[in-house]
Amino acid sequence: MEDNIENSQYKTAQYYGEKRGEYPLTEFLPGKDQKHGGRVGALLEKLAEQKKVVWDQKQEAYQLNENEQKLKWLDAGTGTAMTACLVRKEYGDLFFILSSDITDTGLNLANERNKSPFILSDLFKLPFKINSLDIVTAYDVLEHLRKPTKAIKECLRVIKSGGLLHIVVPNPDSWRKGRKDYTYSTDPSHIIPAIISTGYFRKALEGLECTNIEISTRGFPETKDYFKKHGRELFGPEKGNHIYVFATKP
Secondary structure (H helix, E strand, O other), rough: OOOOOOOOOOHHHHHHHOOOOOOOHHHHHOOOOOOHHHHHHHHHHHHHHOOOOOOOOOOHHHHHOOOOOEEEEEOOOOOOOOOHHHHHHHHOOOOEEEEEEEOOHHHHHHHHHOOOOOOOOOOOOOOOOOOOOOEEEEEEOOHHOOOOOHHHHHHHHHHEEEEEEEEEEEOOOOOOOOOOHHHHHHHOOOOOOOOOHHHHHHHHHHOOOOOOEEEEEEOOOOHHHHHHHHHOOOOOOHHHHHEEEEEEEE
């Protein structure tokens, strides 16, 4: 089972208990003190771009969906289902969101705080039919896997043609590399040497014939303050603390 997240090493509190904004979008969204608010905001903006809708955070979310049916969204490797909790509360009229994870720890916590559907499931074998979902997100998951491409393929299998895949992972090549606060190497559940990188995602998604591939890195507010203080650029395009990946299934 080396391809799976090991239950004993997967510390949900470490990833879902942080209380800090991740990047500017969070100030416009509920949950602004949690990274999940910003990630949902980034996805909404990408969805609006895809559907050619001028998106304003103050607009009603239903404008992103021309159909009466809710968009089906799976948050894979969800941990304590914080993303689902936010989406159901603020955008429940637009999305029907499901959460899945291989651990039952997150499942138990989610059942107490969030009534959204939660499925105990292996990311390499999702219990969904081909072309059955509109959106799949995987936040802070692929850095734990020895075969991330296999997981990406499985996510794409269940996404409809034209559907959206959104991946976020910590960046092994972050500007923090070599520092004491470089968390990628200090987390025992991360695969080392790292498989994931901006280059890896470009190659993998192009090989899977995805379209609208967008890969970027982002940092935390303190990153900007640090470089401003030292008179340096914020960071290079590949040096942010997290890698953000968007891709459309062909």
